[in-house]
Amino acid sequence: MDDLKLSLACGDYELTRPLTEGHIKAEGITLIPDTRYGAKERHWAMAKHNAYDICEFNAPAYFMARDRGFNWTALPVFAHRRFRHGFIFINPKSGIRQPKDLIGKRIGGTNFQPAGNVFMRGVLEEEYGVPHDSIHWFTERGEDIDFEPHRGLKITRIRDDQSLDELLLDGEIDARLEPEYPEPFLRGDPRCVQLFPDVKSVEVDYFKRTGIFPIMHVMVVRREIVDQNPWVVKSLIEAFDRAKSIAMRRVDNPRVNPLAFWSHAWFEQQHLMGPDPWKYGLGPENRKSLEKSIDYTRLQGLISRSWSIDELFSV
Secondary structure, eight states: OOOEEEEEEOOOOTTTHHHHTTSSOOTTEEEEEEOOSOHHHHHHHHHHHOOOSEEEEEHHHHHHHHHTTOSEEEESOOOOBOOOGGGEEEOGGGOOOSGGGGTTOEEEESOSOOHHHHHHHHHHHHHHOOOGGGSEEEESSOOSSOOOOOTTOEEEEOOTTOOHHHHHHTTSSSEEEOSSOOHHHHTTOTTSEESSTTHHHHHHHHHHHHOOOOBOEEEEEEHHHHHHOTHHHHHHHHHHHHHHHHHHHHHTSGGGSOOTTHHHHHHHHHHHHOSOTTOOSSOHHHHHHHHHHHHHHHHTTSSSSOOOHHHHBOO
């Protein structure tokens, strides 16, 4: 019997390379991988054109898609996770010194629904008393999944001839909440600094208190593939898990990484977070992270109800 041929779009990650580069394969499946694009392009192609059979996709946007009847399911494979306290950037001239100072301010971002933005807005609201609708949000592009902002939520699309970099540096917006590091921050511009000066300590404290290592992306699969070939779920999950195991063994060797203090960081991660904080599946830690993300997505008016994890994932 011939293999089932499935297209796969995901990031070019250590955790997935053994699979995307063909060192291992999913039983009964020939994958046609595409790792050329960043998250923005990949998510847009999947949301607007259903462009792939399997696609690494923004978790809150996936919840939104399911809430709107998209014929997708997801595998509990989480190739991208990240703490997000370090992705709030301020212009110090705005007078922002602590999270509560964000209330009433103008904050820019690529768009409203990046996974990191949804999650960090939830953290700001839950832990720091900053309601998401107390802020005027400015975005530079359209949304992957269309939605109507709820009453009281202010979102303004900037003009095509404007840039968030310039708006922040010129003081026309006060802060930015971004999924990546803005260029002015990377080049050390003093008008673009992180809200939390000792951000690592804040993120370590968050993990110690909550046990959550935030899940950013899930692996979306077109539902008809699973309906017609239920066995692909087990095959794909096992293949992604084998790829991750190979990657984790590889990076355990400090010679692989051109970082002077790699071993210190590796041992620190293990001491704080256990032997595999990147684990896949729907165990207690991952359920806790996913449930928090679902709660934040609902509270920000992006989904109509609190979906259960078992509705959203195939295992």
